[in-house]
Amino acid sequence: MTLSRRHFVQTVGIGAGAALTSQIWGRGRENAIWSAIEPDLQAVERGVICIASNENPVGPGQRVLDSLRTLLEGGKKPGRYSGQMGDLTDAIAGHFKVKTENVLLSEGSTEVLRAATQVFTAKTKPLVGTIPTYEECAGYAELIGNKVVGVKLNSEFKIDLDMMLNAAKGAGLVFYCNPNNPTATYVGARATRDFLTKLIAASPDTTVLVDEAYFDYVTDPDHETHVPFAIEHPQVIVARTFSKAYGMAGLRQGYAIAHPETIKKLRMWTASGGTGSLNLFGMSAATVAIQQDASFTTNERNRNKQVRDFVTKWFKDRGMKPTDGQANFMFVDIGTPAKEFREACRAKGVLVARDFPPFEKTHARITLGTMAEMQKAVQVFGEVLGKKTSTAAA
Ligand SMILES: Cc1ncc(COP(=O)(O)O)c(C=O)c1O
Numbered sequence: 368m369t370l371s372r373r374h375f376v377q378t379v380g381i382g383a384g385a386a387l388t389s390q391i392w393g394r395g396r397e398n399a400i401w402s403a404i405e406p407d408l409q410a411v412e413r414g415v416i417c418i419a420s421n422e423n424p425v426g427p428g429q430r431v432l433d434s435l436r437t438l439l440e441g442g443k444k445p446g447r448y449s450g451q452m453g454d455l456t457d458a459i460a461g462h463f464k465v466k467t468e469n470v471l472l473s474e475g476s477t478e479v480l481r482a483a484t485q486v487f488t489a490k491t492k493p494l495v496g497t498i499p500t501y502e503e504c505a506g507y508a509e510l511i512g513n514k515v516v517g518v519k520l521n522s523e524f525k526i527d528l529d530m531m532l533n534a535a536k537g538a539g540l541v542f543y544c545n546p547n548n549p550t551a552t553y554v555g556a557r558a559t560r561d562f563l564t565k566l567i568a569a570s571p572d573t574t575v576l577v578d579e580a581y582f583d584y585v586t587d588p589d590h591e592t593h594v595p596f597a598i599e600h601p602q603v604i605v606a607r608t609f610s611k612a613y614g615m616a617g618l619r620q621g622y623a624i625a626h627p628e629t630i631k632k633l634r635m636w637t638a639s640g641g642t643g644s645l646n647l648f649g650m651s652a653a654t655v656a657i658q659q660d661a662s663f664t665t666n667e668r669n670r671n672k673q674v675r676d677f678v679t680k681w682f683k684d685r686g687m688k689p690t691d692g693q694a695n696f697m698f699v700d701i702g703t704p705a706k707e708f709r710e711a712c713r714a715k716g717v718l719v720a721r722d723f724p725p726f727e728k729t730h731a732r733i734t735l736g737t738m739a740e741m742q743k744a745v746q747v748f749g750e751v752l753g754k755k756t757s758t759a760a761a
Contacts, residue, residue, distance in 0.1 A: 416744055418734040419718040421548065421581075421696045423614035425670070425737065427652060428663050431615070434655040435648060449647040452639060455654045459622055462657050463594050468627035472639040472650070476580060476608035476621030481507045482636035483540055483604055483623075487574040488513040492539025497526055499723045501548040501578065504540070513539070524550040524690045524698065528562045536570045544578040546585060549723045549732040551692035555589035560596060567602050574629070576604045581694035583612035583664045584671055590693075594624045601626040604633070609649075611695060612667045613656045618649040671695050674735045681745045685752070696720075696734040701752060705731045711751040717744050 418424075426432075438444060452472055460467045473479045480503040488494045494508040498517035505515045518534045521527040526547065535541045543562075546553045554562075563575060577593045597603040604625040610616035623633060634640030656663075675697065679689050682699050689699040701708055705727050709719050720732040735741060 414716060416717045416736060416740045418696075418736045418740065418744060419720045420616070421611065421694070421734045422616045423612060423667060423695065424735075424740060425667070426614040427618075427656065428614070428659055430659055431613075431652045431656050434651055438648060438651055445647055448643075449645070449650060451647055451650040451654065452643065452645060455620075455650045455657075458654045458657050459624075463592075463624060465594065465598055465624060466627070468630060469598055469624050471623040471625070471630045471633055471637060472645055473621045473623065473637045474639075474645060474649075475610060475616075475619045476578070476606045476623075477503055478637045479604070479606040479621055479623040479633070480504050480542075480576065480578070482633045483574065483576045483606075484508050484513075485511065485636050486632050488539035490514070492537070494540050494542060495531070495534050495538040496542035496544070497531070497547060498725065499549055500542060500544045501580075504542045504576070520547075520550065520552075523552065525552040526554050528554070528558060532562060532565055532569065535566055535573055535575075538570070538573050541566070541573060541575045542578065543575050544580075546581040546692075546694040548581070548694070549696070549720065550690050550698045551581075551694040551696055551732075552690050552698075553585050553587050553590065553693035555587060556591035556593075557589060559593060563593070563596060563600070563603055567600060571602065574602050574604065576606060578606045580606065580608045580611055582607070584668055584695050585693045586668065586672055587693055597625050597629075599626070601629045604629055609653045609656055612664050612671075613653075614667070615649070615652055615656060618652050619646065620649045620653040671735055674738050674741050677738065678733070678735060678741050678745065681748075685749075687752075696732055698723075698726075698730055698732050700729050701731050702729055703752065704728050708751060712744075712747055715747045715750065717747045 455472060456467050456470050459470045471479070484494060484504045484507045488508050490513060493514035493516045494504055495516045495518060496505060497520050508515050516534055516538065518527065518530050526543065526545070531541070545559060566573060566575060579592060582592060592605065593603065594605050597605045604623050606621065606623055608621040609618065610621070623630065638644045675692060678697060679692065682689050687699055687701055689697045692698065705722050708731050712719050720734065723730065723732060736744065
């Protein structure tokens with residue numbers, strides 16, 4: 368996978384001297400990035416604490432594991448093409464109380480991000496997103512030769528809604544990642560709805576992809592899924608995944624929820640619509656996962672919050688500032704280049720994430736592992752950042 372960028376990227380709303388290129392966010396998905404920049408590294412090496420790819424460290428629930436075991440032990444089913452798409456579509460539609468025409472299955476939400484970029488951007492209709500954000504849409508837009516416009520985050524590292532609104536007028540697709548990866552920040556439900564309403568009025572031909580990959584981790588009281596809004600407005604798509612709170616990243620299941628007309632446009636660009644070739648194990652697992660009672664995601668959110676509070680306090684006590692994180696990862700001003708921090712941590716058996724320009728000289732993204740993993744990880748952080756932490760503590 369090449370990380371180079373061939374196309375010009377226009378950057379708006381960014382202060383003098385901050386002419387950023389799409390290299391900043393035009394890269395691949397989380398785990399693929401490991402193989403691009405660290406070809407000799409298996410994502411999870413034995414004995415290594417892998418807090419680099421925003422996965423749920425606990426994995427899927429027991430019911431999901433049981434269902435996979437049953438499939439494996441149950442004889443011939445995996446030898447047949449699967450009829451499971453209907454079951455999973457029904458289960459998702461039931462969960463959100465929408466119609467099946469509102470649901471599109473995909474191989475991870477990556478496929479939805481790519482399909483939306485394919486369908487809604489064009490040579491004259493750019494992709495608009497923040498800098499930094501999750502890089503899939505920008506990378507794909509550039510791959511197909513379409514322009515990418517980056518919008519600077521505000522001083523709290525959140526989406527700057529006024530700036531985004533201005534940049535989005537006339538765009539083909541707006542990528543609205545909330546919580547945003549890598550900054551973990553969240554824009555509240557009311558402000559997001561207001562933004563979407565204003566954008567539809569100002570630029571009715573622009574589509575917005577609201578990426579809710581980390582939604583289940585949000586603890587801000589002003590949070591709400593934008594699925595109901597998307598159902599009502601053909602210009603809005605919500606992308607969801609089983610890779611994060613459901614702990615199923617390796618099973619590659621995601622979906623879009625949108626107005627039926629919008630789903631129709633996306634469908635042919637996904638494996639489920641194009642070839643009907645989604646993986647039986649992933650679909651079976653996802654069907655069980657979404658039918659688990661809500662305590663599964665509630666427990667995972669609570670588990671993650673305890674860890675997040677612990678790690679946040681650890682950094683704050685040492686004078687380092689994390690953003691107001693609402694996800695299963697943190698973005699921290701460690702005051703030192705992320706590369707040096709990463710390499711030093713890796714030498715001590717802890718993997719943290721890649722660089723995120725324009726903040727790569729000061730900020731690191733750290734996924735939240737289990738409490739036990741993070742207790743070990745902060746010891747390593749302490750050793751690596753030692754000089755800084757002892758000064759701050761003095
Ligand atoms: C914001 C965001 N969206 C989408 C994805 C894609 O994940 P998946 O294809 O596993 O659903 C990721 C992966 O880390 C992500 O961070």
